Amino acid sequence: MTALPRGGRPxxxxxxxxxxxxxxxxxxxxxxxxxxxxxxxxxxxxxVVADTSVFEWRVVDAAxxxxxxxxxxxxxxxxxxGCEKCDQxxxxxxxxIETDRPATPPGTEHGLRVATAVARTRHRYGARxxxxxxxxxxxxxxxxxxxxxxAQAYRAAINRLTEEECERVTSFDEVTRLSSRxxx
Numbered sequence: 001m002t003a004l005p006r007g008g009r010p011x012x013x014x015x016x017x018x019x020x021x022x023x024x025x026x027x028x029x030x031x032x033x034x035x036x037x038x039x040x041x042x043x044x045x046x047x048v049v050a051d052t053s054v055f056e057w058r059v060v061d062a063a064x065x066x067x068x069x070x071x072x073x074x075x076x077x078x079x080x081x082g083c084e085k086c087d088q089x090x091x092x093x094x095x096x097i098e099t100d101r102p103a104t105p106p107g108t109e110h111g112l113r114v115a116t117a118v119a120r121t122r123h124r125y126g127a128r129x130x131x132x133x134x135x136x137x138x139x140x141x142x143x144x145x146x147x148x149x150x151a152q153a154y155r156a157a158i159n160r161l162t163e164e165e166c167e168r169v170t171s172f173d174e175v176t177r178l179s180s181r182x183x184x
Contacts, residue, residue, distance in 0.1 A: 006134050008170030013137035014119045017112065025062035042066060049076065049089065057096035057113045061120070064089060078121045090124065093117060104143040112140040131158050131166035135175065 026036070034040045048055050048063035055063075064077045069086050072079035077093055079086035094117075098109040118125050118133035125133075132154060139146065146154065154172055160179035161169070169175050 006130075006167065006170055009138040010119070010134045010170060013141045014116070014134070016141060017116050017137065018120075021058045021062050021065075021116075024056065024058040025065075028059050028062070049092065052092045053095040053097070055096055057093070057098055057109075060093055060096040061116070064093065078124070081124050090117075090121065101143065105145040108140055108143060108145040111136065111145055115140055127163040127166040128158050128161075131161070131169065131175070135169065135172050 029036055029041065029044070032044055034044050045063035045066040048060060049067065052060045065075055067076040068074070069076045069079050069083060069089070071085045072083040074080075074083070074086065077086050077089035081087065094113075096113075098113050100106055100109045115133040115137045118130060119137060122130045122134075135154075136146070154175065157172075157175045157179035158166060161175065165178055169178065
């Protein structure tokens with residue numbers, strides 16, 4: 001599990017999404033008759049990352065969690081920016097299948113997918129991107145997808161914060177309060 005330094009609802013949402021990733025992996029292992037913690041599990045994870053486009057994103061993320069980058073030693077796809085193998089794997093992660101959940105706006109699952117990737121590999125992104133995607137996790141998990149005007153307003157407000165404030169805030173309401181004190 002990824003520890004999110006930002007507390008509140010974003011941290012709770014990330015914990016909930018990570019639980020769905022692990023639950024989906026357990027089901028995936030059962031579908032293939034593979035036991036967790038075996039070399040067969042690693043082999044299955046390697047087959048998933050060989051072509052991420054044919055698997056659901058939670059399965060792909062779980063497969064990456066089980067593999068180690070041979071260059072940097074981190075979880076595959078989550079090493080430092082500039083690690084060629086992790087950069088490539090991180091790019092391939094976004095080819096995975098994203099099926100919107102019932103009764104959610106089209107694109108909600110994509111938003112959840114991207115926000116989860118940013119929150120789980122936050123060192124690969126800037127403070128403002130982390131802020132926006134991490135704060136969006138609870139909304140996306142609840143099946144809400146902000147429209148373009150709302151997303152642009154959130155981004156403009158985040159852009160008025162200092163990097164330290166971006167790391168500290170735990171809600172879009174807090175972002176709005178802090179940014180409203182600044183000259184536009």
